[in-house]
Amino acid sequence: MKRFRELLKKSDNYIAGIPAAPGLVIGHAHLFTKEILSVTDAAADDVEAAVVSFHEAVAKAKKELNKILNYAKAKMGEERSEIFSAQLMILDDEILLGNIEQHIVQEKKQPEFIVHREMNVFLDMMRHSSDTYFRERANDIEDIKNRIIRNLQKKRLQSQVTPGVIIVSESLTPADTLLLSKWDIKGYVTDRGGLTSHAAILARSLDIPAVVGTHNCTHRINQDDLLIIDGFHGYVFVNPTEPQLAFFNEKIEKMREINQELKELKDKPSQTTDGHEIDIFANVDVTGEIDLVIANNAKGIGLFRTEQIIEEFGELPDEELQKQIYYNLSTRVYPRSVTIRAFDIGGDKVKIIDYPEANPFLGSRGIRFLLDNPLIFKTQIRALLRANIHNNIHFMIPMVSTVDEVKKTKQLIKECIHELQEKNQEYKKLTKLGIMIEVPSAAVMARQFAREVDFFSIGTNDLIQYIMAVDRGNDAVSGLYQEFNPAVLNTLKHIINAANEAGIQISMCGEMAADNQALPILIGLGLKSISASPSAIHSLKRTIRAVPYEKAVELAQKALELSSQEEVQHLLLQFFEEHNIPRTRTILKFI
């Protein structure tokens, strides 16, 4: 990291933007300028023929979009393809089409001129909206307009692109992003767009590095310029210098080596040197990552954060859509299991209802919010019950602080089952019910909770913040956020013991679970499984395979007796050296 900042300081040939999709690539620029469609208000000699060709152009646009929709569904799943369905609806808008037809007949002008003028009325209004969501939709409408005009002019989209280039463009429509990816594109750089633009979401799903929102990349980059894209930090280096090339080539080479080395671990068991098995699950945020889960041979999905769905759709999805999402997810990973966490709304997470709280981290979050908003909670529960066709869905409740909250949740689940039975809808009971342990009261009461649920998953990020009473976003105190503080370790020990004694499953899904350095202690404390980002799986497995279980137990015993984080870290360092354990952290993510 330090070297990157130094390099940046010495450079003046870079363009900064928003890191929209991670990765490093070097390649040549291809300026993707969309042909500017020119329309004139020339008269249409044959009005009848003009109307016919207008309808033909619309029909052809529909056909094209249907093709893209199907391609998108196959590549990214139903939900992410919805944008194309919305575009298709506009092509079925009878009021709009009727209006255009009427103008063609009345004014006797070329149909493309009328299409251009009439659709721009809507386009201009959307462009002026104060809301980003609606401004983004203007691009979708423009895409439709251009499609119809292009068809009227019988021009084909010039999408002949040399394979392996980096696309540089003012903006990209979802259809562009998707279709261009067929040409083995190395990366995307755009003037406009943000993290939530559809093109950015697609680039992430397609695993193609992208830097968006650079404002002026199309002016600063020429055709065939050599570019380095750093999709981790959001920088594009134009015609890089020797030192810059050397720096990034080294990084890319290192990433490749590690990737290769780690891939070889894929089919090897995840067990300690003395044969003690530790299950590795994956945390999944976007559907695209499911392929990684399968490729990396994870045991299943250990955490699917449903609030991401709200973020992505910009709304709370209804029961049908949720059911579809959960069903698809469980089908994709079957016969593995998927642990789906109830909407974790509040705190720093997605907020549905703007309700200012003086202390959001101590406020209406997770299960508290859900029990106060039973309609939202029950919609999700019904969707899950209906989606559990394969009997592999585990349901997890966040931010639990009292046993009563678990009991109330169980009551709601019962009510939901009853409602489904009354409506004669197909469902299957949730395979397992578990809770996140991330509040100190739940940690202390772990034995009582263990009688009520099928599994625990320790959420270390919040748990550590609450135990240490520290906001790690606050620089003044962030040093107190100590995952190796013996207070934290003793709490973990208490939770793990309670679960193991009760014979229920115990896992961990916070950042600590993805920290290779923490692994020997966690294993020694008796943790049986962990869940981490799919890209970290191989590196975690490598560490697990180097840890001797018996020694890890001794290590944990010693660590529990120490009195500071520094002492624990010192002990760990010795342990890594003594047993010759590789110490790469999750390099792939933060290289």
Added chain:
Amino acid sequence: MIETTVDIINKAGLHTRPSATIVKLAARHKAEFFISKDGLRINGKSIIGVMTLAAGQGSQLVLEFDGPDEQEMANEILDYFKRGFDEL
């Protein structure tokens, strides 16, 4: 004719999905249906029109229903607005 004012109460506003639902509800009735927001008046049976309203949470819309089955249509559509597009 029925004319009434409604508020957008759901967080995400009148985005693509509720727009589509409203147009579909409207299409089932014969009466004419117009929506106005800040002086902009669009045909409520047109998806592109409804999307263009760009009505976020807190916006106020004026709905007009005019035709033989206006009461029934108004009831159905107003109910959908009051339910916050089923996103509450």
